[in-house]
Amino acid sequence: MSTTNIAVIGGGIAGVTTAFHLARRGATVTVIDDGGFGQATAASAGIIAPWVSKSDGDFYAAYAAGGNYYPEFLSQLEALGIPELGYRRSGALMVDVDAEGIEAEYERIVSRVRDAGDVAGEVKRVAGDDVQSLFPALASGLTGLLVTGGGRVDGRILRDAALTGAIAHGARHLVDAVIGLEQTQTGWSVKTTTGTTMFDAVVVAAGARVMDIFDRLDMRIGVTPQRGQIVHLHLRGVNTSPWPTVHPLGDHYMTPFDGGRIAVGATRETGSGFDPRVTAAGQMSVLQKALELAPGLGEATLVETRVGIRPMGDDHMPVVGRVPGRDGLWVASGYGAGGLTMGPLLGDAVARDVMGDAAPELAPFAMPAESVS
Numbered sequence: 001m002s003t004t005n006i007a008v009i010g011g012g013i014a015g016v017t018t019a020f021h022l023a024r025r026g027a028t029v030t031v032i033d034d035g036g037f038g039q040a041t042a043a044s045a046g047i048i049a050p051w052v053s054k055s056d057g058d059f060y061a062a063y064a065a066g067g068n069y070y071p072e073f074l075s076q077l078e079a080l081g082i083p084e085l086g087y088r089r090s091g092a093l094m095v096d097v098d099a100e101g102i103e104a105e106y107e108r109i110v111s112r113v114r115d116a117g118d119v120a121g122e123v124k125r126v127a128g129d130d131v132q133s134l135f136p137a138l139a140s141g142l143t144g145l146l147v148t149g150g151g152r153v154d155g156r157i158l159r160d161a162a163l164t165g166a167i168a169h170g171a172r173h174l175v176d177a178v179i180g181l182e183q184t185q186t187g188w189s190v191k192t193t194t195g196t197t198m199f200d201a202v203v204v205a206a207g208a209r210v211m212d213i214f215d216r217l218d219m220r221i222g223v224t225p226q227r228g229q230i231v232h233l234h235l236r237g238v239n240t241s242p243w244p245t246v247h248p249l250g251d252h253y254m255t256p257f258d259g260g261r262i263a264v265g266a267t268r269e270t271g272s273g274f275d276p277r278v279t280a281a282g283q284m285s286v287l288q289k290a291l292e293l294a295p296g297l298g299e300a301t302l303v304e305t306r307v308g309i310r311p312m313g314d315d316h317m318p319v320v321g322r323v324p325g326r327d328g329l330w331v332a333s334g335y336g337a338g339g340l341t342m343g344p345l346l347g348d349a350v351a352r353d354v355m356g357d358a359a360p361e362l363a364p365f366a367m368p369a370e371s372v373s
Contacts, residue, residue, distance in 0.1 A: 004028055006354060007190050007197070009178050009213060010205035012041035013155065013339050014332045016162040017073075017347030018203050023169035024076070025355050030199070031166065032192060033206075034177040038276035040207055041155045043230055043308030044340050045255040045263050047245050049092035049150030051112040051120050059316055059338075064112065066342035068119050070151070073344035077161050080168050086157025088258070091121075091244035092150025093134055095293070099127070099143040101249055109145055121149030135243050135256070137235070137296030152245050152255050155340050162344075178206075181216050188328055201328040201354055208274055208311040210319075210333040217326075222314035223334045227272035229282040229307050230265030231290070233300035252289045262297065263306075264290035268337075276307045312336050320346050322353065330354055 004027050008019040011033025023029045048070055050063040070087075077085055094109070096102050106123070113120040124146045126134065131142045163173060180191030181202065188202045204213045208225035243256035255263040267282045283305055291298055313319045313334025323329040332350050335342050351357075 005200045007199040008203045012039050012207050013343035015205035017344045018350050020162045020166040021348045021351030023166045023171040029171040032174045038309040040308035040310045043306035044155040046153040046155050052092050066345040069345040077165050082161045085161050086154030089151040092147045093244040094247045095142045095144040096249045102143045137294040203330045205332040208309040223311045225274050226310040226312045227269035228266040231286045231305050232303045233262045234303050235260040235300050278305045
């Protein structure tokens with residue numbers, strides 16, 4: 001069956017990068033997204049530094065591969081003359097008050113960085129005043145490891161850049177809600193609030209909303225929603241552009257952006273359902289942990305709190321690939337907190353598979369057959 005006319009359902013990083021890679025391979029692509037609240041990409045901290053993460057095993061393999069692919073993906077967008085990608089490579093700084101705890105991480109991080117090559121840069125030990133010179137708002141007495149190749153990206157800017165790139169290659173963007181999906185003898189019928197269109201194939205990349213799509217097909221998918229609340233602060237008159245992202249040995253982080261903006265977070269609220277509210281407890285938790293680590297943020301202006309509903313795959317693995325028993329149907333979801341890092345690579349892998357091109361081995365991030373039933 002021909003797969004040249006393809007619908008991509010979802011306008012987050014999974015959807016737009018898949019659409020971009022499909023369109024650049026000559027497919028006729030329509031991205032369908034309703035622009036609703038709760039998109040994980042729009043709320044993401046945007047850290048591109050998988051080498052300092054606590055993940056391991058198959059998930060880390062996928063995560064690291066995504067980070068290694070980033071320069072190639074960015075160069076593809078730059079070649080189209082897209083002026084702003086929202087990316088900066090300013091380093092990733094692991095910190096803790098326990099110098100022995102940081103030292104225990106050293107060999108693990110060095111090995112990961114060595115395996116990644118030039119994209120990860122190098123690992124440097126930092127301590128005392130050197131830590132604060134890198135991120136002046138941090139508390140004194142911290143010890144750290146700096147991975148120089150760590151980067152950060154504004155998820156909204158990169159998402160829009162990838163969509164712009166897809167459109168430059170001929171894709172169409174439809175702002176609408178999918179209310180029906182049906183397999184026919186000749187392909188797939190996609191019904192939105194404005195009409196019904198036939199496609200050769202469909203890629204469901206709707207984040208935590210993939211559950212709704214598969215419910216319409218009387219199928220279960222192994223993806224559940226997890227709420228993440230992230231607070232954006234502003235330091236007036238401070239040049240935060242060169243500051244690295246900060247990674248304590250705990251579960252929170254800080255991402256500095258240009259113009260004095262710093263994102264701190266985030267909560268990991270499993271069982272939240274698709275509920276994109278800011279809660280008092282969530283905001284308090286984020287701010288308390290941020291100010292304990294970086295008391296210099298105490299005078300920052302609280303700009304906003306963003307909420308994203310992360311799509312968490314079963315066993316915390318992405319759910320990516322062909323849907324068993326449904327010709328012409330693919331899924332790309334379950335990226336969890338790693339979507340901005342893994343999205344471009346997995347988007348390319350899905351596009352290759354849809355188009356029948358030689359695709360890189362999807363393992364270890366191939367979709368387990370039991371993830372859709």
